[in-house]
Amino acid sequence: DIPAAAHAAIRIIKGDILHTPTPDAFEVCEDGYIIVANGTVQQVTSNLPSEYADLPVSDYSGSLIIPGFNDLHIHAPQYPIAGLGFDYELLPWLERYTFPAEANFADPEITQRWYKRFLNKLWSVGTLRFSAFATLHAGSTLELMRLSQQSGLRPVIGKVNMDRNAPESLIESTDDSLATTQELIEESRELTPDIGFIITPRFVPSTTPELMQGLGELAEHYDLPVQSHLDENLGEIDWVRELHPDIPSYAEVYEHYGLMPEGRTIMAHCVHTSERERALLKARRVYLAHCAQSNMNLTSGIMPVRRDLDYGLNISIASDVGAGHVPDINHHIVQSIEASKMLSMLPEHQGERPLRLPEAFAMATKASGAFFGRVGSFEPGYDFDALVIREDDNPLSLSPQERLERYIYTGDDRSITHRFVAGREIALPFPEV
Numbered sequence: 077d078i079p080a081a082a083h084a085a086i087r088i089i090k091g092d093i094l095h096t097p098t099p100d101a102f103e104v105c106e107d108g109y110i111i112v113a114n115g116t117v118q119q120v121t122s123n124l125p126s127e128y129a130d131l132p133v134s135d136y137s138g139s140l141i142i143p144g145f146n147d148l149h150i151h152a153p154q155y156p157i158a159g160l161g162f163d164y165e166l167l168p169w170l171e172r173y174t175f176p177a178e179a180n181f182a183d184p185e186i187t188q189r190w191y192k193r194f195l196n197k198l199w200s201v202g203t204l205r206f207s208a209f210a211t212l213h214a215g216s217t218l219e220l221m222r223l224s225q226q227s228g229l230r231p232v233i234g235k236v237n238m239d240r241n242a243p244e245s246l247i248e249s250t251d252d253s254l255a256t257t258q259e260l261i262e263e264s265r266e267l268t269p270d271i272g273f274i275i276t277p278r279f280v281p282s283t284t285p286e287l288m289q290g291l292g293e294l295a296e297h298y299d300l301p302v303q304s305h306l307d308e309n310l311g312e313i314d315w316v317r318e319l320h321p322d323i324p325s326y327a328e329v330y331e332h333y334g335l336m337p338e339g340r341t342i343m344a345h346c347v348h349t350s351e352r353e354r355a356l357l358k359a360r361r362v363y364l365a366h367c368a369q370s371n372m373n374l375t376s377g378i379m380p381v382r383r384d385l386d387y388g389l390n391i392s393i394a395s396d397v398g399a400g401h402v403p404d405i406n407h408h409i410v411q412s413i414e415a416s417k418m419l420s421m422l423p424e425h426q427g428e429r430p431l432r433l434p435e436a437f438a439m440a441t442k443a444s445g446a447f448f449g450r451v452g453s454f455e456p457g458y459d460f461d462a463l464v465i466r467e468d469d470n471p472l473s474l475s476p477q478e479r480l481e482r483y484i485y486t487g488d489d490r491s492i493t494h495r496f497v498a499g500r501e502i503a504l505p506f507p508e509v
């Protein structure tokens with residue numbers, strides 16, 4: 077028998093449970109139970125063990141229970157421009173839309189309103205953990221961290237660093253960039269204990285060697301993760317080569333300056349990687365954030381996901397809002413599969429297996445969740461991060477897996493009825509905006 081005190085921390089959840097402990101297939105427990113203790117999954121079972129028989133059950137019979145989504149690459153200040161300017165490619169898009177949009181976040185009123193809307197939106201679509209770029213403004217970045225702390229969502233957030241090749245309104249001196257970053261690291265440890273800080277050089281063209289060096293030292297000193305962009309667009313890659321003719325590849329610029337800590341680095345896009353870059357990304361166990369929708373919107377290219385998975389790279393599915401137009405990870409799962417199918421139809425990729433649904437689902441839950449610890453699956457020891465999904469009844473009698481497929485392809489935030497982060501149910505963070 078379990079002592080009464082232990083009972084208090086136990087929560088039992090009932091429904092049609094699906095997750096992907098391995099990427100090759102969904103593991104399904106229809107009309108089953110998840111036993112959660114202190115926010116952590118103990119077991120998934122179709123028969124409730126007798127010692128739990130008297131405990132209350134959160135009964136979601138008829139609904140799906142799946143791991144929450146994790147988005148390893150999203151730009152919070154770009155939410156207001158999501159969907160705009162996609163007749164441009166990356167570099168002119170940054171100049172015409174992104175930089176002016178981000179410059180607005182010097183304003184505390186815009187910061188408050190739009191970061192609340194941003195967090196509400198991620199909550200609504202079931203993105204419970206994410207890694208976000210803020211802007212270069214330290215005050216506004218801290219505000220995003222505070223609002224995130226209040227929200228119950230569990231992101232890591234970075235102040236963007238940029239000290240070259242940007243307009244007057246969106247550039248900082250090298251010294252200021254490093255000093256304010258360090259202050260923010262210290263302040264956020266006090267003020268927002270559940271929100272991690274991530275070192276965030278925008279991308280190589282935006283950061284001088286001195287700044288990259290200093291950020292690498294901060295990452296090492298404070299043992300922090302790093303996020304940036306890599307090999308998104310051919311013009312961008314040429315530019316990096318011009319800026320750093322002595323370093324053999326784009327990825328090696330980050331490595332050279334200490335910005336690729338092993339197992340703690342996120343690199344977004346990685347569409348046009350070279351063989352030696354892939355070897356480095358593998359050796360450093362980098363999280364590659366696959367942004368299929370963004371890559372299509374800005375005509376950046378199609379990431380050869382099958383080739384890179386086969387090589388052993390660690391790939392997650394990410395939104396890249398605002399170059400991705402929506403944050404909904406179910407849409408990004410679909411677009412990743414579509415992009416992979418498109419590639420497999422081209423002569424030079426013939427015979428390549430396109431991405432399958434359970435694989436893509438795992439890339440949006442378990443693969444991305446690993447960045448945050450034991451997150452993204454319902455295996456014992458994992459944080460209970462979950463979504464309860466309710467779909468309309470269907471004239472066909474669909475299996476739980478088919479209902480999940482339909483939600484991924486056609487569902488939206490209205491399908492999600494409950495959201496749990498580490499065992500705690502999270503309500504709409506900011507109903508007032």
Ligand code: GUN
Pocket residue numbers: 151166170174278279305308370396399
């Ligand atoms: N490269 C540097 N900055 C950005 C950005 O804001 N969005 C995208 N998609 N790529 C970038």
Ligand code: FE
Pocket residue numbers: 149151305344396399
């Ligand atoms: Fe991005």
